[in-house]
Amino acid sequence: DTEVTQTPKHLVMGMTNKKSLKCEQHMGHRAMYWYKQKAKKPPELMFVYSYEKLSINESVPSRFSPECPNSSLLNLHLHALQPEDSALYLCASSRRQGLTFTEAFFGQGTRLTVV
Amino acid sequence: QQQVKQSPQSLIVQKGGISIINCAYENTAFDYFPWYQQFPGKGPALLIAIRPDVSEKKEGRFTISFNKSAKQFSLHIMDSQPGDSATYFCAASLTPKETSGSRLTFGEGTQLTVNP
Numbered sequence: 001d002t003e004v005t006q007t008p009k010h011l012v013m014g015m016t017n018k019k020s021l022k023c024e025q026h027m028g029h030r031a032m033y034w035y036k037q038k039a040k041k042p043p044e045l046m047f048v049y050s051y052e053k054l055s056i057n058e059s060v061p062s063r064f065s066p067e068c069p070n071s072s073l074l075n076l077h078l079h080a081l082q083p084e085d086s087a088l089y090l091c092a093s094s095r096r097q098g099l100t101f102t103e104a105f106f107g108q109g110t111r112l113t114v115v
Numbered sequence: 116q117q118q119v120k121q122s123p124q125s126l127i128v129q130k131g132g133i134s135i136i137n138c139a140y141e142n143t144a145f146d147y148f149p150w151y152q153q154f155p156g157k158g159p160a161l162l163i164a165i166r167p168d169v170s171e172k173k174e175g176r177f178t179i180s181f182n183k184s185a186k187q188f189s190l191h192i193m194d195s196q197p198g199d200s201a202t203y204f205c206a207a208s209l210t211p212k213e214t215s216g217s218r219l220t221f222g223e224g225t226q227l228t229v230n231p
Binding site: 004006031032033040041042043045048049050055056088090094099100101102103104105106107108109111 | 222
């Protein structure tokens with residue numbers, strides 16, 4: 001099973017709303033990631049959790065708040081977003097191999113539209 | 116230092132032909148080089164990956180060639196099929212510290228179209 005499950009698949013939210021994106025994996029991977037992808041562009045790293053601790057924050061605005069409740073779950077809490085935050089939000093996970101983390105598997109993404 | 120340059124931006128191949136996509140990198144600390152295939156509205160799917168101590172890896176119709184001295188790697192798709200039409204991203208991975216997870220740097224992508 002190489003599946004990363006994201007919910008919801010689509011989300012439309014107003015600029016004053018609070019919503020959350022959810023991600024789940026049962027591959028025993030100890031690193032989990034949030035990426036943002038705009039149309040016709042490559043994914044851009046937002047956050048990395050390693051062993052349930054936030055290890056990398058790529059200077060993401062505070063209106064995005066990640067959370068890792070346990071080793072299988074990753075959330076992204078959204079508040080007061082701007083229309084330019086509309087994008088495909090991708091969750092990924094990877095396993096430890098020696099001194100590195102390899103084979104990042106991506107979920108299908110949440111298509112977020114901010115109105 | 117963190118850039119990965121990918122070419123071509125778009126590629127049109129006839130069914131049964133060979134598709135070749137090239138990538139180049141600068142940072143010699145990258146320790147893993149995956150290729151992803153992405154269909155519209157879907158997440159990237161891992162196709163094949165290679166470590167820098169290996170010069171070639173083949174899985175089915177997909178082959179990665181890796182040239183460490185030139186800091187270049189490429190994806191070859193043999194016997195290309197219309198179902199291969201998608202966007203392909205090369206990437207380079209760096210694990211900053213042992214327990215920090217990895218940072219993937221993607222190329223800009225190649226839109227592959229395989230005509231029937």
